[in-house]
Amino acid sequence: MKVFGKKVAMTAAAVSLLLAVPAGASANTQTVDSYPVSSGVTYTHYTHSGTNHINHVSVNLNDPYTKLDVGLPSPIAKREATTTLANRDSRDGNRVVGAVNASFFDMVSGLPMYLISQGNEIINGGVISSSREYYVSKPIAFGVLNDGRAEIDEFNFDIRINHQGTNYMMTGLNRERQAEETIVFTPQHISSTTGSNEFGIEIVVDTGTPITSTYYGQQLTGQVVHVRDYGSKEKVTIPKTGFVISAHGKKPLERLKGIKVGDNVSLNLSIDSKWMDSSFMLASGPMLLKDGKPYITMDTSNWRAKAMTARTAIAISKDKKKVDLVTVDSRSGYSQGMTLTQFANYLASQGYDRAINFDGGGSTTMGIRKHGSNTVVLANRTTDTSQRRVSAIIEAISTAPLSDPAHISVSRGQVGEMLVGASVPLTINYVLDAHYNPLKFDASQLLITSANGKASVLGTTYTATEAGTDRINVQYGGATQSFPITIVEAPAKLTISPVTSAIAPGSTMTFTATATDAQGKPVIYSPEQLTWSVSGDIGAITETGTFRASKVPGKGSINVKLGTKTATLPIDLSDGMPAFTDISSDYAYYTEIRFLKDLGYIKGDLDGKFNPGQTLSREHAAVILSRVFNLDTSRAGAQKFSDVPSTHRYYNEINAIAEANLVGGKGDGSFDPAGQLTRAQMAAILVKAYELKGESEKKFKDVPSSHWAYKQVHILANHKITTGNEKGNFEPNKPVNRAQFSAFLYRAINR
Incomplete structure (x- = not known):
């Protein structure tokens, strides 16, 4: 086909220009995932250079049950998502197992921009740009030939009319007429009229026979029945039994001015013998590889080629029997995309013989069939949050029948x-x-x-x-x-938690057992296989590990047996010294506070009191957490918060928890050490510190989904660290007091 048109706006290639352009794609790849999706098709996901995620669908055309085809929306201008088209075409005996988006399209009309054919039928006439600034400046196509081999090569699509023995070359078929062009419209055009403006002439030819398709090798002869003159705004209808010649520009008008009503005119459509009777072909560009080496048929200094963006390509082996559908993603923080030169270098490094570029940017999409399903699902991460609807896809198809x-x-x-x-x-x-x-x-x-x-x-x-x-x-x-x-017969190690020896008379505490092998990995057992018991007259324990202490002081042990292994925890049931002077043994949170005090996590005030109802400051929470997680507070380190100078009494502790990423500061770089710790902030701290996952299904009435700590609060609830109050509220913005913080921390430690 000749080179037509001044320029074509490649609106479908949505690309993003970045300032930094890394070196060529030459580093090794690492496999993320790889598996066969059919007997002749394999899917592989790579990382490349540590900066890009690349997906391949590798198709072996030597496999008797494997083929490639093109998927098109119906009508052709009604674009669809890649996976939508793939699933529409998938059925028993023709299972689409992989797919990628194909060539470029016009974002306004939805029509493909370049030549598409199936068999010899011409689906879309297409255009070729005259400038190497654009992706398609040479007539190059990918397709499967009539011998079953894949091909990437140039083509010569010849559209000509003959009038009184003189041949006239046309510049396009069934698409919008542009400046200095001569377009032929057949009944297979998307519209019943040509849609051409008044700045040209239109010649209507009637063959007298219905034209049901437009195809390579077609010859149509008819009589001119109407000529719309230059300047006329008449809408010209394409006859179902004929065709229309639409011309613009001085030279085309000069050539065709002699055609009159009643004259005989013939139309001939042809393609190179190589492409004749091909299974399908799609024009695109630029070519990226030829003879195993980078060969880019566009200006690589152009912004389109230099853009770091998502890319799609088809690559074939030298014997033309192995075809790879390839995508490289472009998503912030995930994959940075490639320039065309980097993409060509990457494909060359993989050993392909030829490769051609397809539409990229937001159009880049790959779908695959996963094991256990016939549904084609998205394999790559598209540039946008959802798949862009496209005008054509390439499908990898398995025709294999069901077997054993x-x-x-x-x-x-x-x-x-x-x-x-x-x-x-x-x-x-x-x-x-x-x-x-x-x-x-x-x-x-x-x-x-x-x-x-x-x-x-x-x-x-x-x-x-x-x-x-x-x-x-x-x-x-x-x-x-x-x-x-x-x-x-028994685990290598059996332990009881929490590890505490001092329990107040009359209190209740739940113990759990942990069984591990010699490597410290959990041993599989059923909870009912645990046998809990108590030695000494210190109370009773349930089969699930809940211990109810006797009100009478004494000493003994709690025991648990699993298989032939027994673990024992000594218990001292004694009034002894109270945890704090203001915390008696019958206090609601006595066990929790005593537990934290015995482990040295809390120390109370100088007067020996704990003051459980006093709100907890952020700095005191930092001190407690530094003890719980045994952080090194001996090193001062650099100042991390603007309002916590090195002279602050808890400077080391606050720095330590910040270094351990347990508690962060505020958006302005401050920590607000004397500020009150809210219940929501406490929830966030515990979820982060103990790496808790999973939200409860039941939600608190006063914690809407818009609350910044919505997720953290409901993760706490899921782990039974909080249950809220009797009204079903959590009171997220209310300051937490010392007793509440002790209870939450105790439950987090012993969850």
């Missing part, structure tokens, strides 16, 4: 050493056939066995019955998965 089970994925409820008597449930994630098609799961066909007989199986749960090593085998038809298990 070949792959099964099973996950265990828990992994680790098991105590004799412990049970673990299995979850069947999916079953796939040999071509990775998902199969319906029939539980009656599942067989789970113990290789050495040291475990029993009931349904999808296995139970350890004898100490030793074993292997659990899962079989579903020809699909199998197995994993080793280790069964023990």
Whole structure:
């Protein structure tokens, strides 16, 4: 095809210019994820140079069940998201397993900007820019030829009319006429009229026979039935049995002025023999690789080429039987994108022979089928928060029929050493056939066995019955998965928490047990396998570890047994000295305050009182946290807050918790050490300090979702560290007092 038009605005390539442009893409890649999505298609996610995330869908056209195709919206101007088009086209025997966005389109009309064909049918006529400033300044296309090989190469799309023995080359087909152009409109144009302005002539030709498609190799001959003269604003309708020649510019008008009503005119459409009868072809650009080396068919000093943005490309092997659909993301803090030169260098480093650029920026999108599902889902992180709707996609398709089970994925409820008597449930994630098609799961066909007989199986749960090593085998038809298990009579270590020896008479405290193997990893057991007991006349303990102390002082121990292992915690049930002079043994938070005092976390005031109702300042909270987390407060360090100079009495402690990232300052760089600590601030501190996760479903009435600590407050509630008051409120902005802080801290430590 000739070079047409002055310039084309590439509105679909939404790119962002950045000041810093890193060096070329030459560093090694690291695999994040990789797996087959069908017998001939593999998905891989890489990181590159530590700055970019790159996705590949690798397609092996040697596989008899694998092919590539183009996905188009209907009508062609109605753009759709890449995954939407892929899922629309996916069906039994034609499963779309991977897809990327294809070439550029006009953001206003929604129409593709360049040549698209399926078989020999011309879907879109397209345009080629005359300037190397734009992506497509040469007629280059990607497609699959009639012999099944992929191709990236130039093409010559020839559109010509013949009038009285003279051939006239046309500049385009079924698209908007631009300056100095001669466009042919057939009934396959998106509109029933040409839409051309009055600054040109339009020649209507009728063949007398309905024209149901426009295709390579087509020859149409008809008679001129109407000529719209220059300056006329008449809307010209494209006849269903003919075509319209629309010309603008001095030279085109001069050539065609002799065509009159009644004359015979023929139209001929042709393409290079290489591309004739191709499965499909899409023009795009620029070319990025040729003969394994960077070969960029546009001005690389142009801003479009230099932009650090998301990119999409198709790359093929030298034998043209292996095709990769490639995207590189551009998302702040995640992936910085590439220039065209960097992109070409990266593709060359991967060993491809040829590559062509597709629409990038906000259009860059990749979809894949995940194991266990036929739904194509988003694989990359698009530049925008949602997928941009596009005018065409390339689809990797599996035509494989469903076959017998070949792959099964099973996950265990828990992994680790098991105590004799412990049970673990299995979850069947999916079953796939040999071509990775998902199969319906029939539980009656599942067989789970113990290789050495040291475990029993009931349904999808296995139970350890004898100490030793074993292997659990899962079989579903020809699909199998197995994993080793280790069964023990007792854990290597068994401990009781909280570790406290002094308990006030008449108080209640809940203890928990922790069982680990020799490496300190949790041992699998059921809670009912724990046996709690009390030695000495000091009280009673429930089967779940809740100890109710006797009101009479005494000494004894709390014991817990798991398998053949027993742990013992000495208990001194004595009035002794009170925790503080103002905290009696029957005080609501006596146990919590005594626990923190015994561990040296709180020390009270100089007069021996604790003053539980007094609000807690931010500086005192910093001091307590520095003790709880055993932070090094011997080093002063540089000043971190504007209002905490080195002369401040708690300078070291405040610096220490800031260094440990337990408590931050305010937006103005201050800490406000004497300020009162609110309940919301306390929630944020504990969630951060103890790395708590998961929000409670029940929400406090006075903590709306707009509150800055909404998440932290409800994480505390999820861990039963707070329950709120009887009205269902948390009172987030109310100052926390010393007793409340002690209770919250105690529960966080012993959760």
